[in-house]
Amino acid sequence: MSHELPKTYDPSVIEERWAEYWVREHLFDVATPDGTADDAKKFTMLLPPPNVTGRLHMGHMLNQTEMDILTRWHRMRGETSVWIPGTDHAGIATQMMVERQLASEGKNRRELGREPFIERVWQWKELYGGAILDQMRRLGASVDWSREYFTMDDRLSVAVKECFVRLWEQGLIYRGAYIVNWDPAIQTAVSDLEVEHEERAGKIYHIRYPLADGTGSIVVATTRPETMLGDVAVAVNPEDERYKALIGKLVRLPLSGVNGGPDREIPILADDWAKPEFGTGAVKVTPAHDPNDFAIGQRHGLPNLSILNDTAHVDLPGSHYDGLDRYAARERMIEDLRELDLLVDIKDHTLSIGLSQRTGVVIEPRLSQQWFIKIQPLADKAIEAVEQGHIRFTPDQYRKTYEEWMKNIHDWCISRQLWWGHRIPAWHCIKCAEINVARETPTACAKCGSTELTQETDVLDTWFSSGLLPFTVFGWPGTEGSNGLTPDLTAFYPTELLVTGFDILFFWVARMVMLGCHFMLDVPMPDGSKRELKDAVPFREVYIHALVRDADRQKMSKTKGNVIDPIEVVTKYGTDAVRFTLASMASPGTDIAFSESRTEGYRAFANKIWNAARFLFMQADRAKEAGYTFSMQASGTVPDLPANTPLETRWIFGRLSAVSAEVDRALTDYRFDEAAAAVYQFFWGEFCDWYLELIKLRLEFGEGHEKNDVTALTLASLVASFEAALRLLSPFMPFLTEELWHALYENNAPAKSIALTRYPQPTDFAADEASVAAMTTLQELITTIRALRKELGVPEKEAAPINLHGDNRIVALVDANRDMLSRMARVSSVEFAEATLSGSNARATASFDVAVIYERQIDVVAERERLSKELAKLEKGLMAAEKQLANETFMSKAPAHIVEGLRKQSAETKMLYDKAKAALDALPPA
């Protein structure tokens, strides 16, 4: 069979075919181990579930590339590797999406009603929710699609409810009226984490509050004058001399009268919160609309007066500000205060405001009834798990970030006033107000027996359900009456690794640790023993990756318009090239500035691999025509290497061994960049540049070239080393390697996919260090000759003789490999010299001198300059070395091997220096 590969690699024709094949053939689906005679190591990982509304961005692609490389690598090392995909129902984001859709039809969700609205969201999800997973398939992510989940699936919903009920029963969930971050756009509470702080230019207003007894006034400073309608006090610092006399007096709160009535009277009180240096030193206290003021109110037993409704409009019947938006109210009130001559001053002030992460509107701190998790007991375990090393962070610095956050954690507001999400399983008794939390809808109040129950309307924070995923995806809590230990949980919990970005370190990672430790401690070990913290953790390792930025290091954002769509780049350069780009730039702790020039380079790399395959197939065809019989089916077998095995063949297997070790080490340390560099350098710089060029010497067919063992061995070795290289590359470039691997086996491969074969291991190949060392010397010699030839102006095609001086080892090596010199450096003949060589046509290295015999005069000026420069560099090195060696403290304190190394280096430098000096002196005068 002849192989007709196009001259240039075109990823578009093969990638979609393989992506579809991998899914269709269920290659990466993993059945639950039955527990019998299964001692294979396991590698389990959860895909951070993208929002069901999401579109793939570069961050996803980086994340998935890293996870896929690791999963493929572990899988090829024979481990049971499960990578579980799914999507998150993303409460706010999804509800917004559908509300927007409704708005475009002139409707809103309230008209529609709760149940029909939720129905509508499900329809939306069915239609569009799969988009991001389809994009994942296109990237070749080797996930187990049979285990795909959605966070609102029935089985997960049951688990979420179970967790909520248990936490309630354990007294770890409470409900109460607290100041929370309120998003007036979508009208729900959000957690602290969902608020983004931004510095903005604003104003600070100084407002005069008259004393009720008419003896004067006090001027308060505020950035939010509109909330003064909700003021219940004025606070001053107890140490502030200016105001000491006023403490305990009442002020008349301007603008606060309703229905034409008088203004309210509120007290002046002393509280440390009032900072004398801030503003006027007197602050208004508005407990219902500011978290700090709420705390003051608690301390002093003040009432909470809410004056803004859930859309942040003034809600104060009878007031002439009633119904105004918060900012409109502010303007109107400032005008009114000015008219009343109570506005003392307006100053510029930079303030930090909270913005809703989802909607972008300014958060309104608002007093409302919410559900909270008492987080401290959970956080304690989560801190312990990390401090005791049961969970390891890479890079390690994130451990500190995590611990810092955990130690300063606040109770978690888990209720959301949304419709889309897991509805809180609580029923309020209309008669006695008892809260009935239950797994099944109760028929009567547990306290008073009333049947008048209404279900809580709030749903749970999306992160509550995703925080449970590490065990709920494995079927927890299992069947009724079970201990929660399902077969999947037995086999796969804890997962091995979590790969994610630091942006969800607190949102998700921290919550998983807390909830995982909390719930799993109650699940026994497979052998029935009690589970300890080290086995209750949701994952043993966390790898935090960088942010992908644009080529100018700017954060990608829609508003800047610099978002790079991975699917676009993938279409342009091929998935493999983009994956390789991300992998090679993924060095820990540094953001990735994604630039297409890098990707272009890796597309060239893919093309290089493609063409190496073309070369191989071409040689195979020629060999067959020449009567060689060998089977491509033996590609996976490294041939025995007899005594007459050519050096380059011993060398390439030696290198394969070393590179396999290097890749293993790099991936163990999550050094994707080093792993990628190692395979790149090996394949291009060694396999193609040296090995393929050298074996052309052995692959001569036709007239005058009899069939021989060396050629046969070379063919077998070529195929075997290439096949191994493909396996080595396949986690990084799964599409290209899959295509070529099947082609290599002539579509009769020993496995359904290269991904199901063995990853090259150092011991799979003879390390043969002597051959590697010999080859390194020859490479140095060849490179030196090439450089000399170029300098002397020897035409590329013209062969030239050389003189060589070196020790016996070099002489023997060169003598045995004259054919290499001839092919790689156009050497016509070699003459060995007894004495050192110098002169303008010679170069000296530490191990040999070589001269190229060529007539043409060299450029004396250029050569003088080159030699002078080199001489200066050598002299500098030599001086430094000699100075060190003359330094007694160095000689006495430095370790022996350092001193010895320096001595050797110094001697070599001296030799090179002398040679360069001689060469310079030998140059004719300018």
Add this chain to the structure above:
RNA sequence: GGGCGGAUAGCUCAGCUGGUUAGAGCGCCUGCCUUACAAGCAGGAUGUCGGGGGUUCGAAUCCCUCUCUGCCCA
């Protein structure tokens, strides 16, 4: 305000548990369309390792400080 990170070749980044003459890719310069590959081959140039100070026999690497810069938390 508290904390973390970064500053190394024109660009993007490695190297940093101190140790021999600081690397890679891209870009740049020169010569080659050598039947695997011009998305290629061969050769070449390029850095007072942000400034200053200190520790040490020895500092890109450790410490202090300054400047610039990014991020997280409040």
